[in-house]
Amino acid sequence: MLSVKGLKASVGDEPILKGLDLEVKPGEVHAIMGPNGSGKSTFAHVLSGREGYEVTGGSAELDGEDLFELEPEERARLGLFLAFQYPVELPGVNNMYFLKAALNAIRKSRGEEELDAVSFMRLMKEKLKILHLDDSLLKRPVNFGFSGGEKKRNEIFQMALLEPKLAILDETDSGLDIDALRIVADGVNALRSPERSMIVVTHYQRLLDYIQPDHVHVLAKGRIIRSGGKELALELEEKGYGWIVEGEAA
Amino acid sequence: MNAAVHQRTGQADAAEAFAGWLQGLGGNGDQNSAGGIDWLESEREQAAARVRTQLVPTNKSEGWRYTGLRKLIEQGFVNVDEPVTALTPDDIGEFLIPELDAHRVVLVNGRFSDALSSLGELPKGVRIGSLRDLLESDPASVKGVLTRIAGEGRHVFASLNTAAIDDGLVLQLDRGAIAERPIEVIHLSIGMDEPRVAQPRNLLSLGDGAQAQVIERYVSLGDALYCTNSVLEIALGRDAVLKHTRIQQESRNAFHITGLYLSQEANCRYAGTNIGLGGTWARTDLVTRFAGEHAECDLKGLYLAGDQQLIDYHMDVRHALPNCASRETFKGILYGKGRAVFDGLVYVARDAQKTDAEMSNRNLILSPNAEVDTKPQLEIYADDVKCSHGTTVGQIEPEMLFYLRSRGIAASLARRMLCLGFAGEIIDALGPESLRDYVAEQVGQRLEQAPLE
Structure with a gap:
């Protein structure tokens, strides 16, 4: 599904990603x-097409x-979705x-009809329920005045x-x-x-207690330095990042 | 020395520059509706005399620094001399706001059109008609109001309009009368063989406790080149309420001038929203005088200027009496090579204690070539007042644009959404939903068509 090879990217003159490889197959959950x-975060932004990064290799x-040939909206229509760390008000x-x-733009690109008002509302209600969100949220400006938890739930909503592919x-x-985390993870x-x-x-293993990954990767200094199963996350939680990052340097 | 010569040539004689605007006026009284009404003849002659002594404002003149007149004068506009009668109601179909239920008045090139207007049944105590007709049938009913509120006006264009008083809209509400349905006034312009200036003179007069909602629109057939030089005089009695929306959608080649002069008695409330979308050159002066205490004046505005457009709003709000409130909330969106001017003056006299005045002008600039010149001014001579002003000029946050695009929304639509979000405060304040939807759509379409930079 996603194939990243030797990805290099910089912000200004500073290289951030220095040759990143990642293969993600359909249905898999990878933790980075x-x-x-x-x-x-640079990796997430570069994939979704945010300005301010230069892909150098x-x-x-x-x-x-090829994602890098596409505008951000074209990537989204292709099935890429970024849940923001800081959702924008x-x-x-x-x-x-x-x-x-958003829904109609994506449906249109898939060759589907725009939803009529009734079907749209029905779909919204169904999805709101999954995130335990109140429908008053729909009447408010996007993320504006939302609590931190509401913003994150609005992303998953x-x-x-x-319904992205990735x-x-x-x-x-x-x-x-912890309660909000559980709702988001569910x-x-x-x-x-x-x-x-x-x-x-x-950054933390905590989330992975709720969202169990198939693969765990450790990213340090712009490259993936270790990959493993979910037990790698537990090991990181216990020992911190120091041992693995320093081990790599030595 | 060069500069001095330049200035002198710049300070042209207004009578010469606007000769075409005065053409056919004065002297032979039968040419226009003022014929035989002494007080009005005299007002017109005085106005024409003022034009003869006035100079054309230059960029050194107060209030004209950023609004050059050269382009306008070069057109050589000539006063409209005959009414356009060939139109049928079908011809104005494209201008109507879907689902807006209103008493409709249509003026064509400044002349009231009975054939195109559909007033419907007017509530008791509400009269709508043509100034021309009224000057014939009952000139006494406008005496003491017409020309009295505007006085000499703010500049030469007011004098030109007064010198040419002939026709326009007159709306009169008796004491206590209430017009529940909005009154829509469509000023339609049609291009003629040579560039014409229409100078409608409009009068809105609300008696004590009267209430009305007026939606005024300036539209045109096609891309015609013409000029509108409109003056509105508005008299609000005690406790009267007027909600006034003005939508300037002139053709993209048109020149538009409005002078709105407002007189407010005690406890009355004026809420005006100005939407400026059209024209290549547009200048609006909003002038308020409080004639009684506890009156409120709320001026809102939204302007959108792109390539080949200059949109200028000047405000002159004078608090001479205590306990009145004024608000000026203007927002602007500039794109391409668009230019806008906001100049708001709030004057608070020494005796105008407990004045509550607030002025804000916020601008969104979508292109590096667009420009806005904003000048909020508070002149306060009283010591117990609540006054504030603020101005901002900013751009769309790239973060916001990216957020929308990351959800599959095209950049042009994303920008439209963010701009309408910015303008929402003004659009939401418009009365009926059909009007809000219409304005949002007009603004949105323009933004979506504007080049992305």
Whole structure:
């Protein structure tokens, strides 16, 4: 599904990713862990097409399509979804209007009809329930005045609605208390399917107690330095990142 | 020395520059509706005399620094001389706001059109008609109001309009009268063989406790080149309430000038929203005078200027009496090579204690070639007042744009959504839902068509 080879990217003159390889197959959940500043968020942003990064080498393909040839909206229509670490507040932009525009853009690219008002509302209600969200949320401006937990749940709610092929969750656990974390994780788990892959970017093992990954990768200094099963996450939790990062350096 | 010569040539004689605007006026009283009404003849003559002594404002003149007149004068506009009668109601179908239920008045090139207007049944105490007709049938009913509120006006364009008083809309509400349905006023312009200036003179007069909602729109057939030089005089009695929406959608080649002069008695409330979308050159002056205490004046605005467009709003709010409130909330969106001017003056006299005045102007600039010149001014001579002002000029946050695009939304639609979000505060304040939807759609379409930079 996703094939990343030798990916190099910089911000300004500073190289952040220095040759990253990753293969994700349909239905798999990969966790990317690593210390602060290792390039985890950069990786998520580069894949989704955020400005401010320069890809200086390597490739990333989603179902054979070169992601770097595509605009951010084209990547989204192809089935890529980024759950933001810091969801952006959009004052004055109604959440329902936003969701409808997004869903219709993606449906249209799949050759599907736009949803009528009734079917759209039915779909919204169904998805809101998964995230334990109140439908008053639809009437508010996007993320504006939302609590931290509401913002993160709104991200996963969008993911439920847009049904991506590949979802990248960028530090979705940061700033969540344990109850909110459980709701978000349950939401994510409900969306797992044999066709849908996920990349869970996190600093802590905690999230992985709820979202069990198939593979765990350690990212340090812009490269994946160790890959393993979910037991690798537990080992990292116990020993910290120091041993593995220093081991690599030596 | 060069500079001095330049300035002198720049300070052209207004009578010469606007000769075409005065053409056919004065002297032969039978040419226009003022014929035989002494007080009005005299007002017109005085206005024409003022034009003869005035100079054309230059970029050194107060209030015209960023709004050059050269382009306008070069067109050589000539006063509209005959009414357009060939139109049928079908011709104005494209201008109507879907599902807006309103008493409709249509003026064509400044002349009231009975054939195109559909007033429906007017509530008791509400009268709508043409100034021309009224000057014939009952000139006394506008005496003491017409020309009295605007006075000499703010500049030469007010004098030009007064010198040319002939027709326009008159809306009169008796004491206590209430018009529940909105009154829609469509100023339609049609291009003629030579560039014409239409100078409608409009009068809105609400008696004590009267209430109305007026939706005024300036539209045109096609891309015609013409000029509208409109003056509105508005008299609000005690406790009266007027909700006034003005949508300027002139053709992209048109020149538009409005002088709106407002007189407010005690406890009355004026809520005006100005939407500026059209024209290549547009100047609006909003002038308020409080004639009684506890009156409120709320001026909102939204302007959108792109390539080949200059949109200028000047406000002059004068608090001479205590306990009145004024708000000016203007937002602008500039793209391409669009230019806008916001100049808001709030003057609080020494005796105007407990004045509550607030002024804000926020701008969103979508292109490095767009420009806005904003000048909020508070002049306060009283010591117990609540006054504030704020101005911002910013750009769309790249983060916001990326967030929307990362959800599959095209960049042009994403920008439209963010701009409408920015403008939402103004659009949401418009009365009926059909009007809000219409304005949002007009603004949205323009933004989606604007080049991405």
